[in-house]
Amino acid sequence: MTGQLLAEAFHRTGTTEAVIFWILAPTAVAAAFGMVLSRNAVHAALWLVLVMFCLAVFYVIEDAPFLGIVQVIVYAGAIMVLFLFVIMLIGVDFSDSLTETLRGQRPAAILLGLGFAGMLIFPIARTIAKPTAAGLGEAGFNGNVNAIAKLLFTTYVWPFEVVSALLIVAALGAMVLGHRERIGRRTQRERSISRTRGADGPVTPLPGPGVYALHDSVDRPALLPDGRPALNSVSDQYQETIYERLPEEYRRPAELPAGAGRAGEDE
């Protein structure tokens, strides 16, 4: 009831609509620019949500309350959450590369965009001089859902069925694309057994650097009980030049004990 009263008020007083339009239209355009220009993909998604909310309000004041609500639920709700979900999966800090693959593509794109906007806007602006809105009457307010449903299940019933098939195919396609075959992946039990048998590297903790060595410093490998150096006692940063700091007889890699190098990191 209140909805109908509100809608009637919108319909009769063009000034209410004009006020809403002139507030939200610049907001929508600014948010669209924000989406295109923001470096961070998450910011772009949030700007796009703002555009979609503005469009939802436009739908409601343009005799399409059902589409306005669907816009909020489907676009601002589901689709943008999907976008944000994928951004989070791929990595938030993934920003645009600044290297130009095609030289002069950016200025050309901006120029083409401006030309396209002019081509769209000027003819429209010339032809819409006379305000003539037939309006939808009752179908634009409380009867909106009924009117859409009636058309959807009579005239457009075949496209409706085709679209439902399309949705199922899209869902299946996304599942096939997103699915990853886990070939050769070991179970937790197999990994635990191989770890305790020493197949994934030493079972014990790694020796600390400098133990029993000539110098007690972090870049000196520890010495094993038989006097051979343990290369895996030294951090990765010192591995490149490690042979310079070994005793004379161990300068060549072949003479070092098996498994003395850095143990394979856990997968």
Add this chain to the structure above:
Amino acid sequence: MNPGNYLLLAAALFSIGTVGVLLRRNAIVVFMSIELMLNAANLTLVTFSRIKGTIDGQVIAFFVMVVAAAEVVVGLAIILTIFRTRQSASVDDTNLLKY
């Protein structure tokens, strides 16, 4: 108020979406720009539905929304698959078919 203003707004949003598709390298943002263009087309449909006084435009806008949802689902799955194999979501890096 002149309902044609909505058409001008839709044209502006569509152009901004076009520029976004041409300008951005991140595949996800390119996709968002396409969504913006679809939304602008929807606004045009709803406005014409009101100007003409028939509700068919709203039904077609509804269909556009459904198709856009399907397109986003498949498109994002493709972007995700490309990211898994090439470790990048930039449209410049997907040039395997080039040479």
